[in-house]
Amino acid sequence: MSSADTPRKSNGLIWAVIFVIGAIMLVWSMSTSRTGQVWVTPEQHAFTNTGETNNYGVAIWKSIDPSTAIDADITWTTYSSVPEVELEDKITSKEATLSWSRTIGLWFAAIFTLFILSFLVGDNPAYKFAEAMVVGTSAGYVLVINIWDVFVPNLLAKLMPATIQAWALPGISPEHVDFWWLYFVPLILIVMLLWQLMPSGGWISRWPIAFFIGITAGYRMIGYVEADLVAQIKAGIVPLWVTGEGGFEFWSSFNACLLTIATLSAMTYFFFSIEHKGIVGKTARLGIWFLMITFGASFGYTVMGRIALLAQRLEFLFGEWLHFIPVS
Amino acid sequence: MFLAIAIPILARLVFPEFVSKQAKMVFDAIDDLPDGSNVLLSYDFDPASQGELLPMAQAFTRHCSIKGHKQYYMALWPLGSPMVDLSIDTIEDEYPDMVYGEDFMKFSYKAGSEAVIRMIMTDLRGMFPLDSKGTQLDQIPMTKNIKNIQDMDLIINVSAGDPGTKQWVQFASTPFGITIVSGCTGVQAPQMYPYIPEQLAGVLGAIKAAAEYEAALAEAYPSIAQNKKAQEAKRRMGPQLIAHILMIVFILVGNWIFFVGRKRGEV
Numbered sequence: 191m192s193s194a195d196t197p198r199k200s201n202g203l204i205w206a207v208i209f210v211i212g213a214i215m216l217v218w219s220m221s222t223s224r225t226g227q228v229w230v231t232p233e234q235h236a237f238t239n240t241g242e243t244n245n246y247g248v249a250i251w252k253s254i255d256p257s258t259a260i261d262a263d264i265t266w267t268t269y270s271s272v273p274e275v276e277l278e279d280k281i282t283s284k285e286a287t288l289s290w291s292r293t294i295g296l297w298f299a300a301i302f303t304l305f306i307l308s309f310l311v312g313d314n315p316a317y318k319f320a321e322a323m324v325v326g327t328s329a330g331y332v333l334v335i336n337i338w339d340v341f342v343p344n345l346l347a348k349l350m351p352a353t354i355q356a357w358a359l360p361g362i363s364p365e366h367v368d369f370w371w372l373y374f375v376p377l378i379l380i381v382m383l384l385w386q387l388m389p390s391g392g393w394i395s396r397w398p399i400a401f402f403i404g405i406t407a408g409y410r411m412i413g414y415v416e417a418d419l420v421a422q423i424k425a426g427i428v429p430l431w432v433t434g435e436g437g438f439e440f441w442s443s444f445n446a447c448l449l450t451i452a453t454l455s456a457m458t459y460f461f462f463s464i465e466h467k468g469i470v471g472k473t474a475r476l477g478i479w480f481l482m483i484t485f486g487a488s489f490g491y492t493v494m495g496r497i498a499l500l501a502q503r504l505e506f507l508f509g510e511w512l513h514f515i516p517v518s
Numbered sequence: 519m520f521l522a523i524a525i526p527i528l529a530r531l532v533f534p535e536f537v538s539k540q541a542k543m544v545f546d547a548i549d550d551l552p553d554g555s556n557v558l559l560s561y562d563f564d565p566a567s568q569g570e571l572l573p574m575a576q577a578f579t580r581h582c583s584i585k586g587h588k589q590y591y592m593a594l595w596p597l598g599s600p601m602v603d604l605s606i607d608t609i610e611d612e613y614p615d616m617v618y619g620e621d622f623m624k625f626s627y628k629a630g631s632e633a634v635i636r637m638i639m640t641d642l643r644g645m646f647p648l649d650s651k652g653t654q655l656d657q658i659p660m661t662k663n664i665k666n667i668q669d670m671d672l673i674i675n676v677s678a679g680d681p682g683t684k685q686w687v688q689f690a691s692t693p694f695g696i697t698i699v700s701g702c703t704g705v706q707a708p709q710m711y712p713y714i715p716e717q718l719a720g721v722l723g724a725i726k727a728a729a730e731y732e733a734a735l736a737e738a739y740p741s742i743a744q745n746k747k748a749q750e751a752k753r754r755m756g757p758q759l760i761a762h763i764l765m766i767v768f769i770l771v772g773n774w775i776f777f778v779g780r781k782r783g784e785v
Contacts, residue, residue, distance in 0.1 A: 335599065409632050417688040488708045491705060494726060494762075498724065502568065504524055
């Protein structure tokens with residue numbers, strides 16, 4: 191056995207103990223509470239056709255009491271999760287029902303969380319599976335969102351408003367907007383971009399890519415010059431001697447001096463036209479200190495963020511899944 | 519570290535929060551607006567940052583709701599749209615008198631990042647012909663008189679990266695002078711502070727600032743103080759404190775071992 195195997199073995203032992211403790215807690219929780227169950231209460235909704243139409247010829251529907259709904263009306267049911275404090279009462283009064291779909295979803299969420307956390311032990315198939323699921327599901331979701339929230343209303347609805355209104359978006363106007371034919375330009379660019387998938391003529395896709403890169407670079411350059419260069423130079427030039435209603439303000443003046451010294455010394459560090467020795471070297475070294483303090487603050491904030499994310503997942507596992515703590 | 523975070527959660531350790539100047543600036547920016555002002559809330563984050571950003575997003579929603587501000591929700595991230603839905607759920611659960619279309623509404627996600635911001639600053643309908651339910655903006659009471667985002671009294675941005683607060687500063691507050699407050703992840707916070715106060719009216723950096731903002735809300739509004747759901751960030755600061763103390767102890771012990779080792783000539 192190599193010496194590298196020893197810490198790996200002890201790590202495995204620690205995790206085995208944690209998982210055994212977790213399994214015992216799970217069994218105990220399931221026997222004493224409604225662990226891993228989601229109970230819901232149904233709510234009926236109903237709408238009736240008023241017989242009137244809006245400016246675009248679309249029927250107007252009005253909300254009605256679900257108990258008075260007839261066949262011609264639209265009705266549906268929504269389900270709300272029951273808070274833990276009300277759970278026992280609502281189960282006793284048979285107002286709440288066990289939602290199998292949400293219960294299965296809850297277990298999937300919990301198991302996938304544990305799969306992701308299993309990376310702490312080392313890379314493993316469970317982690318890879320969960321990672322692939324997250325990436326795949328997100329990509330699919332983003333694709334659908336882009337089709338229905340961007341592609342259909344912002345392109346197809348401009349080119350074929352009447353067809354899209356009848357097919358998918360009854361709320362839009364069936365008439366063309368002014369200069370609607372300009373929307374053929376993005377359509378052509380999309381077709382050119384997808385030409386990449388064709389067996390030949392892949393170079394055609396470089397033109398829309400060049401267009402997008404050019405537009406993005408131009409947009410960003412304007413933003414950075416205006417907000418990060420000009421405005422920040424303006425914000426960096428401050429009076430060093432600050433006076434208020436009560437006369438000289440020490441801390442405001444101190445902050446202004448600190449800001450000026452930190453800015454100038456940090457910039458000196460990045461000024462390579464003069465060799466960093468003598469007064470320039472000392473100023474650059476001071477600049478490094480300010481940079482290090484900034485990086486330290488960033489690192490501290492990052493740690494805080496990561497701990498918050500872990501705390502949220504543990505709250506989910508201990509609360510919604512295991513019911514060890516009340517869910518607010 | 520796992521135990522340092524897990525035990526405070528199980529023991530439900532909550533410590534008092536004191537409102538910092540930064541959190542107060544954000545609170546005042548929203549609170550000082552006349553009741554019923556127009557507020558645009560852009561949720562530029564996804565479930566990966568939910569643990570850090572959702573508490574402050576929900577606090578913004580509660581603050582705007584209790585002040586009766588008209589809330590216009592949007593998202594520059596495709597997965598930001600479900601995050602907006604969580605805030606709308608909060609409005610419907612906790613403020614049932616508020617009506618969709620009159621007090622709050624949601625724009626659907628649009629691709630384009632800064633191009634979206636740039637366009638809606640001058641032409642809202644060009645980018646958002648419909649709301650997220652497919653209704654024309656002219657048929658929604660709270661949007662029929664809104665021509666562009668310059669009609670907003672305040673923009674609240676909850677940001678986890680790019681596009682996010684930086685783009686809102688670059689394309690909304692700096693060129694058009696619109697007041698913006700931001701709630702952002704800890705990673706971003708040090709990059710946002712230089713924008714205060716000229717380009718940003720305030721920044722909530724990470725969960726700590728969110729907890730302080732919740733404390734400011736609870737001080738000002740007793741109904742929020744009694745709402746346990748409105749203390750999510752405050753509750754999450756218990757594990758933070760213990761975990762940070764543990765890290766400081768580890769750093770001190772590590773340094774002590776290093777210096778003792780060096781003194782003995784072992785390093």
